[in-house]
Amino acid sequence: MLASAPLKPTETSMSVRVRFAPSNTGRLHLGNVRTALFNYLFARNQGGTFILRIEDTDRARSRDEYTEAITDALEWLGMTPDEGPIFQTDRMDRYREAVDRLIDEGHAYRCYATPEELEAEREKAIAEGRKPKYSGKWRDRTDHPEDQPYTVRIKMPQEGQITIDDMVQGEVTVDVEELDDFIIMRSDGTPTYNFVVVVDDAAMEISHVIRGDDHLNNTFRQVPVYRALGHEPPRFAHLPLIDGLSKRGGSASIQDYREQGYLSEALVNYLSRLGWSHGDQELFSHDELVEYFGFDSVGRSPSNFDRDKLDWVNSEWMKKLPASELAECWIPFLERKGFDVEHDEQLVAIVNLMRDRAKTLVELTEESSYFFSADFDYDQKAVDKWMSADLKPAIEALIEGLEEIDDWNSDAIGTLYRAVGDEYDLGLAKLAQPTRISLTGSTSSPSVFSLVATFDRDEVIRRLHAGTELL
């Protein structure tokens, strides 16, 4: 037996680790969810790890209930993280250690400039048409005052350029002239975002930072921090933002969409296509998304949220999902309407009968309410048009026939309707429309035979009787 080949770099050392890092100052909106999704899909596609980190250093606005809303939402969407949630507030000691080390090694320094002083300089710069930028006045000073509050600033490179090779944006270069020595620790001893992000991403061995492109400029500040900390920066992917969110009465959180009757599969499918594409394909299963996703196919231009398209994708998923699964998702909507329902054969039959007539679960509930309650108003115009008194004998014959049918199914019911139609010399519509009105209150419904078959026989007869009162 041959000696084993030299070990290649281990899978783990090369493995893909990505993180989704929302702050818990609110619920997830669609933009956040899409960022999470792209992270998740990339991780799965690469056989990597998807990590949730909560950026909770904003103590004034962070709330536990939002953390819960975030994890719930991810779970509902099928993107449960492999690791986390990790909280930054649990890691304060680490940040402080890192700050101390950077000061010791000369990569960072104390700055005693006051907020008022800095504000004045900023205003002056803007007034003179210069870029507002910290002067670096404490960078090399050693005459530190005693008992004065200070911040800690990172030393940025003083000349040259920083280039990142972004997986979405390509190569982007910024002159270090544009950068200043930014604060990494506030005067109250808490670290700032641009610093903790780097400390955490480095410590967690994040291999690819995938985030909104509002962070692209931050990246040029963060790269020198990685270096100062003794780490190579990870790969970056900056996704274009989504325009046009938070319209429609601010109902923008993912939970709101859930309540509006959208399916998680549809939301995921729709969001995946905002900024990413795979040829002409519009509908993707979870597995297809994982298989096809890649940053080569992510666009650089921002996109707009379009409710009509979401509705369409959702309606497609309403048709596609196994009926029993759809029924399960639907039940909460029915219960909220006060309908007492069970996940039984009849409910599944209703789903199959009605599913392709509704774009959302809310619509499905509205369209189907007559199955669950006889308490509806008759459409008066329809009654006037179709419920004529001379139909009475035929309807009564129908009721009689329905009482005697052996197999309660649409074929048998159809046969009966045709027979009664022949007997009374009536077109099918003459019997079908009054039946619809009696059962549903209006003339718009699925095929009458299937409609009748989906109800309990007793209920059909009851409603038909009630309907004859209108003749």
Place this chain on the structure above:
RNA sequence: GUCCCCUUCGUCUAGCCUGGUCCAGGACACUGGCCUUUCACGCCAGCGACACGGGUUCGAAUCCCGUAGGGGACGCCA
């Protein structure tokens, strides 16, 4: 103000890297028709775009330059 990014039908996008097969393809929406016991679904058809201006080239949506418009970033917020 300075810096960064973006610009194909109303919207999401394919094509752009590797110019010609693109008088630009698909999808949503919209319009019309078909199907039909109603309403939907479905099917078919139609409408509809390379931001603008220069250049390079035999030839540009595709390459180069500029202009305009949009977005983002410039915090002891994240």
